[in-house]
Amino acid sequence: MTENVQGVNSVDIAVTILNYLASHHGCARAGEIASGCGLSKSRLHKYLVSLLRTGILVQDGNGHYCLGEALIKLAHAVPGNQDIITRVNPVLRAFRDRMNYSTGLVISTPDGLVIRHYHRSFKNVDIDFLDNTPVPLHASAAGLIMMSYGVNHSASPEDREIIERVREQGYAVRYKPTEGIPGAQSIACPIIDANGTLVAIGVTMGFFDNEDEINRVAQALKTALSQIRW
Incomplete structure (x- = not known):
């Protein structure tokens, strides 16, 4: 028999707000x-004020209310709840804070690669992406990682040499600037689980001064992501 117990209505409403945002x-x-x-x-x-005060929500500079760091801490406390975003997102944010280059997490979906949880740098001029922005397979550093480490991919003969180099160095670079963003380049590294499977791709992007800077940032991103334990 189910006991009919009246709960706290304000808690129900707060959870509804969080579910809507999620x-x-x-x-x-x-x-x-x-x-x-x-x-x-x-x-x-009234609910937004309380959720902001507790860190469950944060407000960005554009007037949006966003899920906050307190939720990440709560997620870490749940046994077995160690999904990719929970593990990788804090690493990419810390990399952004330390290196001052924008970062993001690229995942594979049935509709192709998309960028998730983008962290913009603190520079006056940089690149912005919305969550779920499509990432082209054949014209991006993340696409090169997918072709190099993914299980199901087809590569043209001319791509084989590039793929071999990507796997050897452990990262990929898109040297050709994105259309409409002159000079912008991206670096991507694979995120491999304990079974050796590609589960996601970490990316950083911005305006790099020279090849040495690209290599420095690429190695730093590779090192940061390699420290994630599965």
């Missing part, structure tokens, strides 16, 4: 949250 890539404006959760803006505001 289903919208972790960020949304107050008006969107209010509409999606069936709350008035004035009532929602």
Whole structure:
């Protein structure tokens, strides 16, 4: 027999807000949250204040409310909840903070590669990406990693030499600037689990001064990601 126990309505509402944000890539404006959760803006505001105060949410410079660091700490405390994003995201953020180059996590989806959890550098001029931005397989450093380490991929004969070099050095570089962003380049490293399977790709991007700087940043990213334990 199920016991009918009345819970705390405010907790239910707070969880509804968090679930809404989680289903919208972790960020949304107050008006969107209010509409999606069936709350008035004035009532929602009280919840947002408390969630911000506790670190469960943070507010970015564009007025979005986003899932905060406190949730990452809570996720780490759950036995067995060691998903890729939970493990890798703090490493990429720390790399951004230390090196001042933007970072992101690229994952494979049924629709292709997409970038997730992008961390913009603190430079005045840099590159911005939204979560779930498609990443081209044949025109990106992450695509080279996928072709070099992925289980299911097809490579043209001319790509074989490049793939061999990528696997030898443990990272890939896209030297050709992205269309519309002159001078911007990207570096990608594989994220390999304990079984030797490619599970995701760590990327950093920006405006590098020379080849030595590219190699320095690439080695630093490779070292940072290699320290993740599965």
